[in-house]
Amino acid sequence: MEELSVAIGVSRPTLSRFFQDPTLVKANTVERIERGLTQVEYVPNFFATRLNRKSTGMIGVIIPYLNDLFFTKLLQSVEEAAMRAGLTVITQCSHSDPAIEARAAETFMSMNVDGALVAPLGDHSDQAVQLRLKSRLPFVLMDSRPTTMPNVDFVGTNHIQSTGLMTEYLCRVGEPPAFLAMPRVNFNALEREAAYIAQMEKLGFEPEVLGTESVSDSAHFEEHGEAILDAEFAHGRLTDRSILCVNDRVAIGAIRAAARHGLTPGRGAKGGLRIAGHDDYPLCPYLNPALTTVAQNTDAIGKKAVSRLLQMIRGEVSGDTPEITLFDGELKLRESA
Amino acid sequence: MEELSVAIGVSRPTLSRFFQDPTLVKANTVERIERGLTQVEYVPNFFATRLNRKSTGMIGVIIPYLNDLFFTKLLQSVEEAAMRAGLTVITQCSHSDPAIEARAAETFMSMNVDGALVAPLGDHSDQAVQLRLKSRLPFVLMDSRPTTMPNVDFVGTNHIQSTGLMTEYLCRVGEPPAFLAMPRVNFNALEREAAYIAQMEKLGFEPEVLGTESVSDSAHFEEHGEAILDAEFAHGRLTDRSILCVNDRVAIGAIRAAARHGLTPGRGAKGGLRIAGHDDYPLCPYLNPALTTVAQNTDAIGKKAVSRLLQMIRGEVSGDTPEITLFDGELKLRESA
DNA sequence: CCACAATATTTACGCGTGTAAAAGGGAGGA
DNA sequence: TCCTCCCTTTTACACGCGTAAATATTGTGG
Structure with a gap:
């Protein structure tokens, strides 16, 4: 940047200001700088610019x-919003490992990021680290x-409403x-299960939860749903029942199990097998039957x-009252229920 | 770090060395430093550490x-390997936009990353930027x-082999x-199509490619496969033919279309409908029929x-001969073909 | 106990840029 | 014409740490 500035004939700080916001520099000077930039390829150092x-x-x-x-859908939405606000997004995946999650948090702190958005590991995040963050x-x-x-501060889905809606x-x-649950509990799964139970009782039915014990090596949602x-x-x-799965990936396994037993879940006369999920996984419309x-x-x-x-970054919030x-969830009626 | 060092009673550079590699510091000193670290919570500044x-x-x-x-599977594999090598991974998604991809490349250059791994936008990446990178x-x-x-340097799949294998x-x-193709060509799709044609001709059959014209608003793979x-x-x-789809997501749409017409693709007697894909998308085993x-x-x-x-980072390569x-692809025989 | 090597620590400087304060320059009014 | 005011540019310093060279410390053998 030093060399470039002398080559152009301005001081280095002027160049610095130009890169931050060209309107801070006189139009005449801007033009000279831009002419100079076409000669040399120069990229400001990312670290040096953020250091001070x-x-x-x-x-x-x-x-x-x-x-x-x-989560990739969520991430996409976040990235788009952040880009619109002129923010650079640094994404880290914790790969369902609290240690990696903790390291990511440390990285963010050492990077002086303006803020952090975290979708935690359901049940076993290192909360000390998050609180420090x-x-x-x-x-x-x-x-x-x-x-x-x-x-x-938290942003999520109203599972009482969404699960209640589907249950009803x-x-x-x-x-x-x-209700087809998962053994590796996370808070959302627990909320949904509770919401299911509450709604069932409110409607005067007996709740019935299955899948809380782990079968075989069901590390994956689909496998678990299918196995159960x-x-x-x-x-x-259960061949003539309705089955509400804790999420779509479990439901995908459930539908697969039905197919293997020659059962076709679907909206039909009362007394038929029905399978429903939660989340609206992107592939749901393409399943057989569509979920x-x-x-x-x-x-x-x-x-x-x-x-x-x-808002928090700009200090526009009171601070002591988290939001x-x-x-709300939205019912997606397709074929399976 | 300055304050911390005086509080502990060592010079700042010693602290600096400690953070880079504790073995560079005498055991006795290490102990003193670690004792001091329990008192204060200190995180080295990410930018300052990389600056020099x-x-x-x-x-x-x-x-x-x-x-x-x-791509998320690929990314996971990359992240795991990088972590094992002690590298920090900065991930950027180009969201199928060459401008975003170009910006990501600029970011990498300004960050002085040690190297870059790029899965390009199939057909319309900004190659000037990549060449500069x-x-x-x-x-x-x-x-x-x-x-x-x-x-x-390139790492990928041998589509001649993989597609040839499936075609055979x-x-x-x-x-x-x-062959069910996609209109928004990318290089892999073209390679697969060519490999299909070559293999068909070698076996003495007439190749037949469809789906090269865009139908409706088929921005998505599944939609496209289903629509065609x-x-x-x-x-x-085509109700009694074999259909090789350019990738699994198109095949998912294809299977859906079959279901809507009461057709069940599968391995059966000659002359029945068969649908096959490419990639082994994680959900393939759970489709109906399994893909x-x-x-x-x-x-x-x-x-x-x-x-x-x-290797390249360590300078262990000759440099002028890209690798x-x-x-090879591996056949995954399931139900649909 | 001393000389010498080997290791540990410190001194001094630099990394590439941002920013506040000081200096410069040009337009408008008296 | 001169002076003031405002905008632009420059000067001077800071950001937080890495690193080579210099210095201090420790360990070893005689």
Whole structure:
């Protein structure tokens, strides 16, 4: 930058100001600088520019999984909103490992990011690290909220509403549903299960939760759903029931199990097999049968999380009262229920 | 760091060395420092540490899409390999926009990353930017290789082999396949199409490519596959043929179209409908019917790309002879073909 | 106990830029 | 014409740390 400035015939600080905002420099000088820039290819050093700046213009985002289209959708929404606000997004995936998540948080702190957006590992995030992150910089939780961190800004889905909605629908058009859960609990899964139970009781039905014990090596959602229902169907159970799965990936496994037993879940006469999911995974419309589910408004969640973070960064918030934003789920009626 | 060092009673450079590698400091001193660190919470500044270092210990990765499990699988493999090598990964998604991709490349250059791993936008990457990136730092292309950039290190799949394998299989067990392509060409798609045609001719069959014209608003792979086959099936065409789809996401749409027309693709007597894909998308085993496909060895691709980049970073390569590594595809026989 | 080597620490400087304060320059009014 | 005011540019210093060279310390053998 030094050399470039002498070559152009201005002082280095003037060049510096030009790169930050050309309007800070006289039009005449701007023109000279731009002419000089066409001669040499110059890229300002990223680290040097952020070293002595009050704001780095970056936000950190942590997501728990990469191989899950729900989180990639959320991430896309976040990146778009951040880009619109002129922020650089640094994404880190914790790969379902609390240690990696913690390291990502450390990285963000050492980078002086302006704020952090975190979708935590459901059940076993290192909360000490997150609290330290929160105490140091604007911090918004997305998707899943540990019950032990009530005083944190959060953006997610209203699972009471979304699961209640689906439960009510299933009760209305068919047999009262059973709930297919996951053993590796996360807070969302627990909320959905609780919401299911509450809604069932409110409607006067007996709740029935299955899949809470781990079968075989069901590290993956789909495998788990398939394994549980395969066992049930093999004993002739649940073949004429409604089954509400804790999420779409479990439902995908459930549908697969049904197919293997010659069952075709679907909207039909009362007393038929129905399978429903939760989240509106992008591939749901292409399944056989197309999966009936509740859509999470990932787009709204991402946008809101970024805008809330921006408020905090700009100091436009009172500070002591965290904001909890829950978006409603939307019923997606397709073929499977 | 200054304050901390006086508080502990060592000079700042000693502290600096401690953070880089504690073995560079005497055991006695290490202990004193660690004792001091428990008192204060101190995180070294990310930017300052990289500003005057020869190596930043970071590599940049660009992927074209986030909402595609193929790329997230690849990214996961890359991240794992990089982590094992002690590298920090900076991921940027180009969101199928050449301008964003170009900006990501600029960011990497300004960050002085040690190297860059790029999965380009198939057909319309800004090659000038990529060439500039390549001329500035170790650079390895992944997944898709522009025909106009022959002299670049590349790691990907041998589509001649993989597509040839599947084509041969389909010819052997059923009707010679038609090829369901995509209008928004990328280089891999073109290679696969060419490989299909070559293999068909070698086996003495007439190649037949469809789906090269865009129907409706088929921005998405699945939609496209469904739309094309929906139209064909509606006219009673292709209902007893084998159909090789350019990738699994198109195949997912194809299977959906078959279901809508009451057709069940599968391995059966000669003369039945068969649908096959390419890539081994993670959800393939859970489709109805489970999708027969060719697996790309994403794990090997990611690992190899990182190790090759490391070689280049360490200067262990001759430099003038780029290495092209192609991994074979593996047939995944399931139900649909 | 001393000389010498080997290791540990410190001194001194630099990395590439941002920013506040000081200096410069040009337009408008008296 | 001169002076003031405002905008632009420059001067001077800072950001937080890495690193080579210089110095201090420790360990070893005689």
